[in-house]
Amino acid sequence: MNSQPTLDEVARVAGVSRATASRAINGGSRVSASARAAVDEAVRTLGYVPNPAARSLVTRRTDSVAVIVPEPDERVFSDPFFARTLRGVDRMLAAADLQLVLLLATRGAEGARTMRYLSHRHVDGAVVASHHRNDGLADHLSAIGLPCVFVGRPWSPDRVTYVDVDNVAGGREATRVLIDRGCQRIGTIAGPADMTAAVDRLHGWHEAMRAADLPTDAVAIGDFTEAGGEEAARELLERHPDLDGIAVASDLMAAGALKVLADSGRRVPDDVAVVGYDDLGVAERTSPLLTTVRQPIVEMAERATRLLLEQMDGSAPPGAMRVIIPPSVIRRDSA
Incomplete structure (x- = not known):
């Protein structure tokens, strides 16, 4: 059985030193065009397969990208x-022959461990989703100079690139659906106040309610989960039993x-009309089917990853960028 060709053989056939052959094969600098061509020809002739670990040592690239999610x-x-964020990111990384690494950066010791991991540059870049006011990710990633893009507006929007849907407009449009239906007593279930999406959607609800000269006192806070929505809805109905419309900041x-x-015993939409936010599959399984605001998360994740890859290969323009996608209302039975 023939043994695999070695780097020494490649260097001998190419007529260069072993160090030069290594740099040429693994993408290093300080290699002349003629030497690189000779090494390439030797690699083809011998059928040499480069060592990924050696390539990493020369290029300081890991060929991996983190998706950071500061959630349990x-x-x-x-x-x-x-799931859809990961699908969008992985689709773009697969096309670029890069590996996805999922990091769950919750607070405390686990979050600190994630920060150390990123500081040691075990990945070439990061996509961040579902961030919170105090998670420090935007500041940390900016400080260490790791290429990164956020899915959703970060709390430090001038420091990092991000892709987001216009959540203020989305919250406004969701509320207008109820207003146009003729609802007069409209409440809202907002998301956590430490997340920009929740703050922006609540702001849009306030804008629409003020424009229609309707009261803005019927507000409950949830946590973007189904159980949190149940708890917030009970609170809202106890305090405001006369509600005839509810704008909810997520479909769950x-x-x-x-x-x-x-x-x-309240009928939807006859007694109370309901509008959600996301359109990620949940709205098509509720009873009645849920009118909602579409958040194109796969498209957002793909665009964020494309921007990240441009940062990583040096083709991105300098400075932080922002991409804002307009929302759209998907009308079903609940409103």
Whole structure:
């Protein structure tokens, strides 16, 4: 059986030193065009297969990209937002022959370990999704100079590139659906106040309500989960039993709200109309089917990854960029 050709053989056939052959094969600099051509020809002739570890030592590239999600694993594996984010990122990385590494950067010791991992440059770049006000990711990634793009507006928007849907407009349009239907007592279930998407959607609700000269006191806070939506809906109906419309900041929370409305004997949409936010599959499985605002998360994740790859290969323009995608209302039975 013939043994695999070695780097020494490649160098001998190419007529260069072993160090020059290594740099030429692994993408290093300081190699003349003639030497690189000779090494390439030797590699083809001998059928030499480069060592990925050696390539990493020369180029300081890991050929991997992190998807950072500062959420507990039970939420990551139950919320369709994350599945579609990963799908969009992985599709782009596969085309670039790069590996996806999932990092769940929750607070405390695990979050600190993730920060160390990123500081040691075990990945070539990062896509961040579902970040919180105090997770420090935008500041940390900017400080260490790791190429990164956020899916969703970060709390430090001038420091890093991000792709987002216009959540203020989305919250406004969701509320207008209820106003145009003739609802007069409209409440909202907002998301956590430490997340920009939740803050922006609530801001849009306030804008639409003020423009229609309607009261803005019926607000409950959820956590973007179905259970959180149930709890917030119960609170909202206890405080405001006369509600005839609810704008909910996520479809999972809206699914929880629909359960509470059904349990209380309120018909949807006859007694209370409901509009959700996301359109990531949940809205097509509720009863009744949920009117919602579409968040094109796969498209957002793909565009974020494309921007990241441009940063990594040096073709991105200098400075932080932002890409804002307009929302759209998907009308179904609940409103």
